[in-house]
Amino acid sequence: MIRPLIAPTLAELDALTELWEGSVRATHDFLSEEDIVFYRHLVRTEALGAVALHVCYESGGHPVAFLGMEGDKIEMLFVAHDRLYRGLGRRMLEYAVALGARRVDVNEQNTSATRFYTRMGFRILSRDALDASDRPFPILHLALSRE
Secondary structure, three states: OEEEEOOOOHHHHHHHHHHHHHHHHHHOOOOOHHHHHHHHHHHHHHHHHHOEEEEEEOOOOOEEEEEEEEOOEEEEEEEOHHHOOOOHHHHHHHHHHHOOOOEEEEEOOOHHHHHHHHHOOEEEEEEEOOOOOOOOOOEEEEEEOOO
C-alpha cells in the first residue's frame, strides 16, 4: 500500500533514513563511507522535510519504499535494499507519474537507475558535472517523453 506521509514523526523519519541508507549502500557503489555519512545527515535533517513524501508499506506497517516529490519532479525514490529488482521501483514510479511527476535527476554513476528511468519512458535532457552539494557526482536531468 502506498500512501502520503503527512507530518511524519521522528520515528518515521528515522525509518525512512535507514531505508535510504540501505538502498544507497546497495546501489551507489561510487560513494565512499564519508560521502554516505555526509548525505545521510542531509537526507535526515533537510531533504525528507523538503518534499511531499509517499511511502509504500508492507502488511505489517513497515516501510519498504518511498518517494519524495516537489511539483512535477521526483526528488528521491528509494527501495529497501532487500526489495530491489522486484518491481517495487516500477510501482512507485507509476504512482509518481499518476500524481503528475514528469522530471527526475539521477546520479550519472548510478547506471542501473538511469537504465530504469529510460526504460520507463524518461529521456536525458542535460547533465551537470557536480551535484547540488557541489560534489563531483555528475547529475543527469531526465524528463518523461511519452506524453
